[in-house]
Every structure is written in C-alpha cells, then in structure tokens.
Amino acid sequence: MTAAFARLALRFNCPPLRFFLLAAALALAGCQKLPPWWPQWWPGARQQALPEGIYRANGRLELTRVDVAAKYPGRLREAAFQEGERVQAGQVLAVQEDGELQAKLAQARAALARARSEQARARAGQAAQSRKAALARLEWQQAQSLLRQQQISPVELEKRQLALDAETAVLEAAQGAVQTAGHAAEEAQAQIELAQAMLESLQLRAPLDGRVEYRLAEPGAMLAPGSRVATLLDAGDAWLTVFFPAAVAGRLKVGDEARVTLEGLSAALPATVALVDEQAQFTPKYVETASERENLVYRVKLRIPRETALAWPGVLKGGVTGDGYVRTDSQPWPAQLQVQAQTQTQAGPESAAQAPQEKAAGAAPADGGAP
Secondary structure, three states, rough: HHHHHHHHHHOOOOOHHHHHHHHHHHHOOOOOOOOOOOOOOOOHHHHHHOOOOEEEEEEEEEEEEEEOOOOEEEEEEEEOOOOOOEEEOEEEEEEEHHHHHHHHHHHHHHHHHHHHHHHHHHHHHHHHHHHHHHHHHHHHHHHHHHHHHOOOOOOHHHHHHHHHHHHHHHHHHHHHHHHHHHHHHHHHHHEEEEEEHHHOOOOEEOOOOOOEEEEEOOOOOOEEOOOEOOOEEEEEEEEEEEEEEEHHHOOOOEEEEEEEEEEOEEEEEEEEEEEEEEEEEOOOOOOOOOHHHHHOOOEEEEEEHHHHHHHOOOOOOOEEEEEEEEEOOOOOHHHOOOOOOOOOOOOHHHHHHHOOOOOOOOOOOOOOOOO
C-alpha cells in the first residue's frame, strides 16, 4: 500500500498534493531507511539510503557544562573574560573584593607575632626557673647529707624540702606558659593559612580548558555563596543524543562503534555508544498492544573520543544538529561514514568544516583560532 501511495503521488503535477501523498507514503513506511522505490530527487534520499543493519537518527550535539561559582560572599571586583573566549585550566576569570579578608590576615599575623614573643619570654623564664629548681634540689640533697652527720636539725631539712617543692612548682608553671604560648602561635598560624586560602578562593579560576558559554555576573554585583559567575563548555567532552526504537536499541551495548555527522561538517566523526537508557522515552502509561510498543524509543548517547573532539576547536559547538549512526552487526561502514587517517594541516577550523567529505574525522587542522 505504501508503494501505491508513492506511485499515485508521482502521477500528479500538483506540488501540494504530491507532497501530501509522499508524506503519507513515508509515514506508512515507518522505517529508518527509505524503500528502494523512493524517488532519489527527494531531499535526504541519499542520506537515508543505508545498508541493512545500519540505522540513523538525528539529534543535537551536547558538551559538558561546568559552572564557575563564588565560594564566599562578597562583591565582584573584576571579570576578565568574555562569552565565547577560550580559557585554560587555572586561569583567573574573576576576582572578588578582599578588603575584609586582608584585614583579618593582618590581624592574624599580629596575633602570631605576639604569641611568638610571649613564647620566647616564657622559654627564657623556664630556663631561669630550671636553674633555680636545680639549685634548690642541690641544697636539699646537701641538707640530707648534713642531717645524717647530725650537723643540722630535721627542721632545716624540711625547709630545704619546702623550697625545692616551691621551685619545682614554679618550673612546672613556666613550662605550662611555654606550651600555652606555643598553642597561641599555632592558632594564629592556622588563622593566617585560613585567611590566605579564603583570599585564594576569591580569585575565581577556570577548572578546565574550555570555552566560556555564558557570562553571568558583572563587576559590582554582590555575590552569595554559590552564585554563578560563568558557565564553561568542555570542548573535549562531546556527545550526540539520539533516540532509537526498541528493535534497534535492544541490540546495542555500551562500547559499540558509531558515527556522527554534524551540520556544516562534511567529515564523519568516530563515536562510541556511551549509554543506552533502560527506560523508554515517550512511553504510554500502560503498554498493552504491539502498535503501542512500536512507538517506544530509547535514548542513546554517542560519545565522540576526547582526542577527536579536541582536534576540532571551535567547530564542535553545543546545540548543533547532526545525525548519529549505529550498526547492529559487524559489517563495514559505507563509504560516506568511513573515518580515514590524515595528517593535520595549517588550515583553520572554519575551512576544515567545509572540507570534502573524504577528510578525516579524527585528524583536524591545528588550532588556528576559533570563531
């Protein structure tokens, strides 16, 4: 019946009626590949003419997004980046005002200086008291010897014992003062390190090599903890999200080889199946009939290798439409989906995007400047 609709459509010279009948024939076909009787002049006929076992679905390219956000509250002093700019990991993108933290840092340094001075005095006092305690112990030992010789009375020995106990107690107090001053110095040093870490956090840096997608704050804005300043795109983490029916998705597994073609880029890019959803999309609440089961589709992610994605700087952009191709057996890819090795040239990415179809997907031009 589908073929009859198509033949009937080709007999009419009225374009609207022909379009309607051909669309009806395509809807009745209900397959990924156009049937052999389909007219080759029809748009997309050549793209969809695929060998048995290879299936196509359209989707949009996605890139990993990473937010650059403020860790501490404060006013944004400067933002040294623009949307579309390429940035490197560790590059300072924005700086918050740090007047209060600088004051706290100075206060902590002063406390450290006082603690170290007090620690030095306590150590000096401990040394002096240690000598006094040693002298008191010698006098007590001498008194014991004289008492055995009956040259002094027991009362004199008791006096020397009390003097030794007093000097020992003072020595222990001096040792405690040294420890207290040491703890105060350690606390002040910890406060200094905390203030320095907070000052470092006020410099908002790029966490990865990528491209600025959005600039979300301007100098002078008051930022709360977690407020976003910029959104970056990781150009090396790119994938195409497509949807396949259960008959195709059920035969796919993670790691299977795939291909990706994008609008404006004639080369076929290598990819692998990174995800096959366990849950169907657009699923009816209750699936009971065979016709309803045919309407189920499953989300499939086709991830482009990182080295390939990085080889096309400025070309792989989030949101670009494209086609994803998978295969359910080990047959070779058709010629238009072959990925061929080729050395890099000095042409820019814009010219590479317009290169012939035979250009390799993984061997892209050197980064001559992104658009």
